[in-house]
Amino acid sequence: MPIARLDSRALIAVTGPEARPFLHNLLTQDVETLGENELRFGALLSPPGRLLFDLFVLGQADGVLLDVAAARREALIQRLSMYRLRAQVQVAADDRPVFAAWPDAPDGFMIDPRTPLMGGRRYGEATPDAAEADYDAHRLSVGVPDPAADAPQDKTYPIEADFDLLNGIDFHKGCFVGQETTSRMKRRGAIKNRMLPLDFDGPPPAFGAEVLKGELRAGEVLSGRDGSVMALLRIDRLDGDLTVDSRPVRLRKPAWMGEDILPSSDA
Known part of the structure; x- marks a missing residue:
């Protein structure tokens, strides 16, 4: 081990x-x-x-x-x-x-x-x-x-970084710094973006490279290595073929993620 x-x-x-x-x-x-x-x-x-x-x-x-x-x-x-x-x-x-x-x-x-x-x-x-x-x-x-x-400092909401799915937020504890916005996003389902892994062949794209669904922007590449990166993705644009720098990339849904988090797709 x-x-x-x-x-x-x-x-x-x-x-x-x-x-x-x-x-x-x-x-x-x-x-x-x-x-x-x-x-x-x-x-x-x-x-x-x-x-x-x-x-x-x-x-x-x-x-x-x-x-x-x-x-x-x-x-x-x-x-x-x-x-x-x-x-x-x-x-x-x-x-x-x-x-x-x-x-x-x-x-x-x-x-x-x-x-x-x-x-x-x-x-x-x-x-x-x-x-x-x-x-x-x-x-x-x-x-x-x-x-x-x-997550660039003071630019990313914790729910976008999957804190709500990874036991990083206690929604029953009461007040904490930033609680109002965080609870409202969860309560109203106003979650447009999430960090998700992408797989591909070859070296990783540059940090910040656009992820595209056809001609529509679907997100951006974050950190990674050969064959895999983390990306911040729009969850309403994941139900089709995705590319980065004209290369095909494959969305991989993590095993710990609930069934109803992402729209129905091959992911």
Whole structure:
């Protein structure tokens, strides 16, 4: 079973007697009911409801551990410090490494809360025998977006990045930053775009390349590798032949996605 160190991820420790209610009022995920050593997936949004930071939330005896994009850790620490005000909370970087194992979660790893198909995660020491690129290939094979790579900051709604389908939003917890827009999109079914995997032959198209259905724009390419990319696609234009740079591409519906999410098609 492969194990990779994820150098693209880093940790933040949020501690103190008010750590849980503090984060609970900010994040899309329920933090107050989070058990010790329980891992959940969520996000911090902008007030208008756009995705700022994707994160995993681990319950600990003295607070919460956040697993975030390494390149954005300092920005998130600053953002949380801005929200902290008089709350009895400490926010600090935690230098333990992040590891992932797949396709299952071996002993010592927590099952990925997005979908068990992603394997598991571990914070602390482990012995890697694979590269992070191998894990990224597995992620694409499962069809799970990487918000840090696929969602430009403050431009993407979390539902477009499939957070509602990957256990990243608790719609019953009450208020969080950006809650009004997120809940309204879900309640009214006003979801026009979703991140979905595309397969093809050869090297990946450039980030931002147009996906076309005939002459109609159907979306744009995001991150990827030879043979597969993630794309942000209009769900009303998926029922026909798709191309990128005049090359045919094939929509692949992930196994974790519900039957009624996409229009009826060969996908």
